Amino acid sequence: MSDTPLLRESCYIDGKWVKADGGGTIAVTDPATGARIGAVPDMGEAETRRAIEAAHAAMPGWVALTAKERATILRRLHDLMMTHQEELARLLTREQGKSLAEARGEIAYAASFIEWFAEEGRRVYGDVIPSHAADKRIVVLKQPVGVVAAITPWNFPSAMITRKIAPALAAGCAVVLKPASETPFSALALAALAEEAGLPAGLFNVITGGSRAIGGELTGSPLVRKLSFTGSTEVGRLLLGQCAPTIKKASMELGGNAPFIVFDDADVDAAVEGALASKYRNSGQTCVCTNRFYVQAGVHDAFVAKLAERSRALKVGNGFDDGTQIGPLINPAAVEKVEQHVADATAKGAVVLAGGHRHKLGGSFFEPTVLSGVTQDMLIAREETFGPVAGVIRFETEADAIALANDSEFGLAAYFYARDLGRVWRVAEALETGIVGINTGLISTEVAPFGGVKQSGIGREGSRYGIEDYLETKYLCMGL
Ligand SMILES: NC(=O)c1ccc[n+]([C@@H]2O[C@H](COP(=O)([O-])OP(=O)(O)OC[C@H]3O[C@@H](n4cnc5c(N)ncnc54)[C@H](O)[C@@H]3O)[C@@H](O)[C@H]2O)c1
Numbered sequence: 001m002s003d004t005p006l007l008r009e010s011c012y013i014d015g016k017w018v019k020a021d022g023g024g025t026i027a028v029t030d031p032a033t034g035a036r037i038g039a040v041p042d043m044g045e046a047e048t049r050r051a052i053e054a055a056h057a058a059m060p061g062w063v064a065l066t067a068k069e070r071a072t073i074l075r076r077l078h079d080l081m082m083t084h085q086e087e088l089a090r091l092l093t094r095e096q097g098k099s100l101a102e103a104r105g106e107i108a109y110a111a112s113f114i115e116w117f118a119e120e121g122r123r124v125y126g127d128v129i130p131s132h133a134a135d136k137r138i139v140v141l142k143q144p145v146g147v148v149a150a151i152t153p154w155n156f157p158s159a160m161i162t163r164k165i166a167p168a169l170a171a172g173c174a175v176v177l178k179p180a181s182e183t184p185f186s187a188l189a190l191a192a193l194a195e196e197a198g199l200p201a202g203l204f205n206v207i208t209g210g211s212r213a214i215g216g217e218l219t220g221s222p223l224v225r226k227l228s229f230t231g232s233t234e235v236g237r238l239l240l241g242q243c244a245p246t247i248k249k250a251s252m253e254l255g256g257n258a259p260f261i262v263f264d265d266a267d268v269d270a271a272v273e274g275a276l277a278s279k280y281r282n283s284g285q286t287c288v289c290t291n292r293f294y295v296q297a298g299v300h301d302a303f304v305a306k307l308a309e310r311s312r313a314l315k316v317g318n319g320f321d322d323g324t325q326i327g328p329l330i331n332p333a334a335v336e337k338v339e340q341h342v343a344d345a346t347a348k349g350a351v352v353l354a355g356g357h358r359h360k361l362g363g364s365f366f367e368p369t370v371l372s373g374v375t376q377d378m379l380i381a382r383e384e385t386f387g388p389v390a391g392v393i394r395f396e397t398e399a400d401a402i403a404l405a406n407d408s409e410f411g412l413a414a415y416f417y418a419r420d421l422g423r424v425w426r427v428a429e430a431l432e433t434g435i436v437g438i439n440t441g442l443i444s445t446e447v448a449p450f451g452g453v454k455q456s457g458i459g460r461e462g463s464r465y466g467i468e469d470y471l472e473t474k475y476l477c478m479g480l
């Protein structure tokens with residue numbers, strides 16, 4: 001990794017590259033090989049407090065710029081990301097494991113949020129409201145919410161960060177980011193490019209270390225006015241509670257349990273393509289990966305046979321190897337969870353049609369797996385598997401499918417394949433999720449509002465809606 005100029009083994013606070021006060025570090029390993037690829041500072045409360053204070057001090061100068069001046073710097077950051085796309089992608093694959101092709105795609109996706117919100121920041125409009133009284137005038141302003149704390153997951157080490165810092169910076173906010181300890185280098189590389197783009201010191205701070213200590217400071221500080229979190233529902237619930245004493249604004253992008261419904265009137269071949277895309281992206285480690293398949297009786301056997309055949313043909317390997325489609329899971333614990341879901345399902349009667357075991361490569365590799373005969377009571381239908389396992393449940397009627405799909409505390413993404421127009425509208429409106437993919441398995445884009453309902457989260461990221469969460473609305477009542 002020493003040949004990677006963007007590799008930073010220090011944190012970035014107030015425009016300086018610094019080590020932890022106590023000198024402690026956290027090792028970072030390659031999930032494909034288990035090899036140590038570097039280390040980052042093990043920071044705590046004191047460093048976090050300094051980062052928050054730096055962000056708070058830097059904001060006024062940033063707010064004083066025009067939206068266009070902020071957009072110019074963000075645009076420069078976008079261009080630098082794309083210039084360094086290959087290096088950023090290699091860094092990302094090394095620490096997260098996804099294929100190089102997917103990593104290149106993630107860097108472009110991450111950069112697209114910077115490009116999108118550079119422009120959205122120039123369209124933060126207020127209002128002039130017809131007054132209620134002849135001697136009054138009413139104006140509405142939109143102003144930056146204040147210092148933003150961002151905490152992000154390991155599965156998209158670049159895009160989950162820019163999906164937060166882009167609207168925050170475009171709105172005029174400063175950010176303190178804690179990335180996942182498994183994948184810190186992509187975050188630190190972003191800080192290096194932001195520095196090169198001319199982002200003033202203190203506006204983007206990246207700290208690594210103990211999540212409880214750092215998180216406690218970020219959620220407890222009165223200087224932090226907003227928490228933007230992406231991660232598991234369990235941790236989101238904890239952090240939301242920690243924000244309560246200081247009444248922080250909170251955006252929560254949490255866990256999923258996406259249903260994928262195939263109706264009798266679907267194009268089965270198209271449904272299989274969509275299923276492969278939605279299930280096996282990032283080796284099944286995305287919040288919007290299909291977690292449970294529901295297939296109507298008339299097409300069930302044809303669909304599962306084709307899905308199993310295609311799953312068996314997927315290439316499992318190191319993300320750097322040509323043609324790899326399924327990389328390693330992030331760590332051994334992730335493999336154990338996948339194994340637990342497969343074992344629970346087969347113990348309750350599910351049938352393995354493809355895969356079902358740890359891959360012969362060993363380590364954190366798992367075979368792409370298809371199970372039929374799955375039922376709603378199995379762990380694989382109740383919990384987020386976060387691995388390359390497709391469990392298929394047969395259903396009879398449209399009403400059954402909707403009831404089964406909505407039988408979850410999660411509500412992030414759902415997918416279905418159908419060609420009857422009336423059915424498309426009935427099902428799309430009935431599904432209790434924030435996102436619905438219709439005759440497609442891929443829904444991720446910066447231009448659309450991304451987020452969930454129920455215990456999958458609060459708020460939306462991306463699109464023209466995404467900047468609203470970083471703004472406050474101020475009402476001016478002007479007496480004449
Ligand atoms: N909805 C979305 O947009 C979205 C996107 C990606 C991932 N996710 C979800 O994230 C999960 C996988 O990511 P993960 O394993 O990194 O999730 P996680 O919740 O374990 O960790 C997420 C982040 O929170 C930090 N963290 C953990 N405990 C903390 C604490 N007590 N205080 C402060 N910070 C803490 C982690 O270090 C990491 O940076 C899955 O559930 C997935 O569905 C959701």
Ligand SMILES: O=C[C@H](O)CS(=O)(=O)O
Nearest residue numbers: 155156285286287288444
């Ligand atoms: O893991 C969930 C992320 O949000 C992935 S994506 O935004 O759907 O690409």
